[in-house]
Amino acid sequence: MSAAALLFSAALAVPGTAGALEAEPGPEQISNGDFAAGTAPWWWTANAPAAVTDGRLCAQVPAGTTNAWDVIIGQNDVPIVAGESYELSYTATSTVPLTVQTRVQEATEPYTTALATADPVGTEVTEVTRTFTASVDLPAASVQLQIGGGERATTFCLDDVSLRGGAEPPVYVPDTGSPVRVNQVGYLPDGPKSGTVVTDADAPLTWTVKAEDGSTAATGTTVPQGEDPTSHQRVHTFDFDGLTEAGDGYTVEVDGEVSEPFSIRGDLYDKLRSDALAYFYHNRSGTPIEADLVGAEYARPAGHIGVAPNKGDTDVPCQPGVCDYRLDVSGGWYDAGDHGKYVVNGGISVAQLMSTYERTLTAPNAESAELGDGELRVPERDNGVPDILDEARWEMDFLIKMQVPAGEPLAGMAHHKMHDAEWTGLPMKPHLDPQQRELHPPSTAATLNLAASAAQCARLYAPFDEDFADRCLRAAETAWAAAKQHPDVLADPADGTGGGAYGDNDVSDEFYWAAAELFTTTGKDTYRQAVLSSDLHGDTDAVFPASGGISWGSTGGLGVLTLATVPNGLTSAQLDEVRSVVTTAADRYAAQSGAQAYGLPYAPQGGDYVWGSNSQVLNNMIVLATAHDLTGKAAYQGAVLRGADYLFGRNPLNQSYVTGYGERDSHNQHHRFWAHQNDPALPHPAPGSVAGGPNLTAAGSGDPVAKDKLSGCAPAMCYIDDIGSWATNEITINWNAPLAFIASYLDDAGEGDPAAQARTCEVTYSSHPWSSGSTVTVHVENTGSEPVSPWELTWLLSGEQKLSHTWSAEFTQSGRTISAKPLTWNRTLAPGAAVDFGFNTSATGPAPDPAAFKLNGRACSSG
Ligand code: 9MR
Secondary structure (H helix, E strand, C coil): CCCCCCCEEEEEECCCCCCCCCCCCCCECCCCCCCCCCCCCCEECCCCCEEEECCEEEEEECCCCCCHHHCEEEEEEEEECCCCEEEEEEEEEECCCEEEEEEEEECCCCCCEEEEEEEEECCCCEEEEEEEECCCCEEEEEEEEECCCCCCCEEEEEEEEEEEECCCCCCCCCCCCCCEECCCCEECCCCCCEEEEECCCCCCCEEEEECCCCCEEEEEECEEEEEECCCCEEEEEEECCCCCCCEEEEEEEECCEECCCEEECCCCCHHHHHHHHHHHHHCECCCCECHHHHCHHHCECCCCCCCCCCECCCCEEECCCCCCCEECCCCCECCCCCCCEEHHHHHHHHHHHHHHHHHHHHCCCCCCHHHCCCCCCCCCCCCCCCHHHHHHHHHHHHHHHCECCCCCCCCCCEECEEEECCCCCCCCCHHHCCCEEEECCEEHHHHHHHHHHHHHHHHHHCCCCHHHHHHHHHHHHHHHHHHHHCCCCCCCCCCCCCCCCCCCCCCHHHHHHHHHHHHHHHCCHHHHHHHHCCCCCCCHHHHCCCCCCCECCECHHHHHHHHHHCCCCCCHHHHHHHHHHHHHHHHHHHHHHHHCCCCCCCCCHHHCCCCCHHHHHHHHHHHHHHHHHHHCCHHHHHHHHHHHHHHECCCCCCCECECCCCCCECCCCECCCCCCCCCCCCCCCCCCCECCCCCCCHHHCCCHHHHHHCCCCCHHHCCCCCCCCHHHHECCHHHHHHHHHHHHHHHHHHHCCHHHHCCCEEEEEEEEEECCEEEEEEEEEECCCCCECCCCEEEECCCCCCEEEEECCEEEEECCEEEEECCHHHCCECCCCEEEEEEEECCCCCCCCCCCCEECCEECEEC
């Protein structure tokens, strides 16, 4: 409640109801009545723009309206039950005193009313309290403060709205199906295979894996684990790693209970790789989504191409007072269930797609073909560019358009975001969105997101489109310079009307990430110094915080992953340090996975599963996957696989969080077009869409479904597959991007049987610096038993290295990838034999050892 004195207090009872509430106030029916969670789910008429100011909702009420109902602040979907008694209260001020018509009524005609009172509000804080007994059921009543009809404009501020009374809502008990929990997609033949069973038994129980024909494939006893703190369930775990025979339709039986069916196969994640990436094409703005790529059910017209009723995105003004130019910011991806486009979130998402591709250049066992040209569902297939880069470019082009043009104030910075002026309802196809689109002020965080992702763009597109790569580099360096000039322009955390706020008051991690990408791309000393002098450098807890890992608000870890994997100009001691940051974090996540009854590599302090917790699980899995790529240690891969188990059903809700995967998949996620739950003519989310997942604070966030169903939930159970639950069940680009990375990693992991992965070559890369360059000699030995003819060795050069003189092999360079092929005399590399060749580079200092070499596409050991 506001601190000012209470001048007026109306505690008026509707006749006949006084005293009804004296004993028990009853349950709270209003969501977010103190505006602590922003403005949702409150609404107001468009003539009175409102925002949260100093913890209160303040509306600018215009002069000269006629009726009280011409200006309204309200909340809908409040259940009122006939015969129950209620107390409505709020505090308010108005710079020009007025009389509020306080209403609890139907939201639409005939506006049946449960409460209608006239309540004066003055310039000092006024408390209004009204009680009533409902005579009719209003299952979705509207609580309204009608404040129009005044001659003079006024600022009306509201706080502490409460409507208590009515029946306690029935306690929601989720249907969790079988108590035996497994990965409903399945397990890789050579990977760990673990499950969890919910049971009150104290002693170990027998588990039996049954094959599809009912025969016993494996059996053993469970390990009691006591109460799992994330679910408050009493559980046992079981492992059946020894079962490696490929097959479908396996089940696990414990104590007469049978799990969902699952497969054991190496190609389990093949389809997920392309489905998770297809998500991005589906959610493109500014282009029709074509039936021949996605199927008729998912096709739709282009959204936001400047055609009515859309008001954007080809010519978009700023919010009033923010700027006086307009920008064409068409294209890009819609953020999520809403149609907003946010540079902070777009930057991290496009970076993770590009890293999915970049991993195929650096990781020993990564496969690039399935991300390549003609492989994915994008219209640009067969244009000579890997399809995953075509998809990323759709967003990259948009991000560059969000840069403030030269000559304008804050030139070179990026607008934080652009979105609808008011929230739209569900369902809503993008091309039918009638809201005005607006650019919001530039921010340092958005500018650095642009700098980082555009720097990565520059090095990855160089082999395919030099002009575009140059454009990316210019945008990145301009953005960096602008961010250095304006290092603390923060987005307003209360700017959440019509779109998400994405407020972030610490941009040191964005500076670190951008510096790391720019340094990796250019090798320039300015960026090296920015990396090395950052407080985050070398500090595992700063870049991978225990409270949560990589996210849109915490991007330092992205910089670390790039520095650790993409050849760059750090000294080998500095590189070791960066890599140990990755392995230290991965050790922590692997330990968490090992210690938890559901095996997930995510254990936030206090069980604080955040908004989008599934993306935190996925981002931790990326750190583990990278540690595995760097070290080859099986324990890291095991923890990635156990993370996948959690996401696909081995969890307290027996829920697969990815649409189309597993028997009990999420398929009613919050989305304005994929809104089948609201309109059966619309589709469910496309396969491969990951739900946000359990969110401990969802019930208090304004999410109406969570408020009804998830109050008091255990951390890992604060989730519901309902389209209305935006705080637990939305889908977004920044959650599907890490899913795409991990799907690609898992598919690679499944494809490689250990024999195929055995290293049959060894490379020694020696650098001999001289005053203005260095000489590199490469020694490749065939340690296998088959001749390799003709051979080809490929590896990545760091940004500042340029080939000059070369000898004893034929060199070609594509972007930063170097290929060395034999000359006529050394065409065959016989078992036990070696070839030597070399080159000079013009960069000073030792040429960094790229450490990841492939001989005819297969990884070599390097020493
Ligand atoms: O992912 C965001 C989460 O971290 C925040 O806590 C939450 C509330 O501000 O907003 C989430 O992002 C949403 C964004 O604001 C609007 N588009 C949908 C995003 C996912 O729910």
